Amino acid sequence: xxxxxxxxxxxxxxxxxxxxxxxxxxxxxxxxxxxxxxxxxxxxxxxxxxxxxxxxxxxxxxxxxxxxxxxxxxxxxxxxxxxxxxxxxxxxxxxxxxxxxxxxxxxxxxxxxxxxxxxxxxxxxxxxxxxxxxxxxxxxxxxxxxxxxxxxxxxxxxxxxxxxxxxxxxxxxxxxxxxxxxxxxxxxxxxxxxxxxxxxxxxxxxxxxxxxxxxxxxxxxxxxxxxxxxxxxxxxxxxxxxxxxxxxxxxxxxxxxxxxxxxxxxxxxxxxxxxxxxxxxxxxxxxxxxxxxxxx
Ligand SMILES: Nc1ncnc2c1ncn2[C@@H]1O[C@H](COP(=O)(O)OP(=O)(O)O)[C@@H](O)[C@H]1O
Ligand SMILES: [Mg+2]
Numbered sequence: 001x002x003x004x005x006x007x008x009x010x011x012x013x014x015x016x017x018x019x020x021x022x023x024x025x026x027x028x029x030x031x032x033x034x035x036x037x038x039x040x041x042x043x044x045x046x047x048x049x050x051x052x053x054x055x056x057x058x059x060x061x062x063x064x065x066x067x068x069x070x071x072x073x074x075x076x077x078x079x080x081x082x083x084x085x086x087x088x089x090x091x092x093x094x095x096x097x098x099x100x101x102x103x104x105x106x107x108x109x110x111x112x113x114x115x116x117x118x119x120x121x122x123x124x125x126x127x128x129x130x131x132x133x134x135x136x137x138x139x140x141x142x143x144x145x146x147x148x149x150x151x152x153x154x155x156x157x158x159x160x161x162x163x164x165x166x167x168x169x170x171x172x173x174x175x176x177x178x179x180x181x182x183x184x185x186x187x188x189x190x191x192x193x194x195x196x197x198x199x200x201x202x203x204x205x206x207x208x209x210x211x212x213x214x215x216x217x218x219x220x221x222x223x224x225x226x227x228x229x230x231x232x233x234x235x236x237x238x239x240x241x242x243x244x245x246x247x248x249x250x251x252x253x254x255x256x257x258x259x260x261x262x263x264x265x266x267x268x269x270x271x272x273x274x275x276x277x278x279x280x281x282x283x284x285x286x287x288x289x290x291x292x293x294x295x296x
Contacts, residue, residue: 001189001190002128002189002190002191002192003127003128003129003190003191004121004128004129004130004131004184004185004190004191004192005019005022005128005129005130005131005191005192005194006131006134006135006185006191006192006193006194007019007022007130007131007132007133007134007194007196008133008134008136008193008194008195008196008210008214009195009196009197009203009207009210010197010203010206013196013197013198013203013227013228014196014225014227014228014266014273015132015133015196016037016039016043016044016047016132016133017047017227017273017279017282018194018196018225018227018266018282018286019035019037019130019131019132020035020044020047020048020132020273020279020282021273021279021280021282021283021286021287022130022283022286023035023065023067023128023130024062024065024276024279024280024283025283025286025287025290026127026128026130027059027062027063027064027065028062028064028283028290028292029292030064030292031064031126031127031128032064032066032125032126032127032128033064033065033066033126033127033128033129033130034056034065034066034067034068034120034124034126034128034129034130035065035066035067035068035129035130035131035132036067036068036069036070036116036117036120036129036130036131036132037067037068037069037070037131037132037133038070038072038075038113038116038117038131038132038133039069039132039133040072044067044068044069044132045069046274047273047274047275047279048060048067048276048279049274049275052067052068052069053068053069053071054068054069054070054071054074054075055068056068061276062276066126070113070116072109072112072113075109075112075113075115075116076108076109076112078112079103079108079112079115080100080103080104080108080112082115083099083103084096084099084100084103087099113135114135114140117131117135117181118177118178118181121180121181121184121185122177122180122181134193136210136213136214137210137212137213137214137215137216137217137219138213140182140185140214140217140219185219186218186219188220188222191222192222192223193214193219193220193221193222194221194222194223194224194225195207195210195211195221195223195224195225196224196225196227197224197225197226197227197254198226198227198228199226199228199229199246199247199248199250199251199254200246200247200250201250203250204250204253204254204257207224207254208257221261222261222262223261223262223263223264224254224258224261224262224263224264225263225264225265225266225286226251226254226263226264226265226266227266228266228267228268229244229247229251229265229266229267229268230243230244230247230267230268231267231268232244251265264286266282266285266286267285269281269282
């Protein structure tokens with residue numbers, strides 16, 4: 001049964017809005033639901049209009065819904081500490097500081113966030129976990145590097161008969177967690193990968209590119225949401241009519257390119273998606289009136 005939903009797409013296309021609407025829908029349908037974001041802008045607080053932050057927090061007014069905003073700084077500190085910990089007894093201070101320096105790039109921040117994802121993909125007690133902002137194919141590829149590296153350590157430990165099994169054991173443990181998470185990400189019955197886009201050429205090509213990147217590592221997209229379409233009734237003024245026509249052309253193209261994939265079309269609402277009433281409006285459109293037996 002579907003348990004994880006990841007939202008991908010460029011900044012500003014509506015990932016957070018669609019993720020919040022999806023999370024509200026599942027919670028209302030009686031599933032204990034968690035929504036997690038790694039976006040440093042931490043805007044779940046804005047959407048739900050309450051303080052959330054780097055800990056799991058019940059969402060006011062939506063029983064069964066919990067939210068967490070992963071703080072990239074805290075997560076990165078935790079990640080580096082976790083990565084260096086097993087090396088402390090094996091390497092000297094100089095080597096450790098080299099490793100520490102190597103772990104101070106932007107990819108570490110991404111990996112740290114993904115380590116959090118992995119934690120949430122273990123046993124959690126939630127029926128559904130919604131991830132606002134998914135790891136990209138690029139991030140997932142980076143994660144294969146430490147796996148190679150751990151394999152190398154494992155082999156050399158075995159070859160030389162050295163018993164640094166404590167640290168190696170820990171790395172192997174992490175690798176197992178990572179492998180399990182990757183297997184879950186690739187399992188279509190367990191995980192949905194949703195791309196949100198605008199009906200614009202640049203957004204379409206970006207979506208195609210990111211989907212290809214994911215496909216290359218064995219992850220298939222489950223559906224597409226084309227967001228912020230101008231409602232037909234509003235396309236009367238020449239300016240909006242022209243805009244709507246341009247959008248329709250891209251929608252047609254998307255339907256041809258993504259043939260076979262479900263495509264959800266969401267209109268531009270008359271206000272930003274903030275507060276329970278607006279999230280609800282959005283959820284009704286996304287889940288066609290809110291029926292619980294429907295997957296979409
Ligand atoms: N269908 C929509 N109608 C009206 N406003 C929208 C819609 N979708 C998103 N928005 C607004 O657009 C902005 C960006 O959306 P957001 O969900 O934060 O995007 P992302 O998470 O991809 O950066 C927000 O202010 C949000 O309220
Ligand atoms: Mg967002």
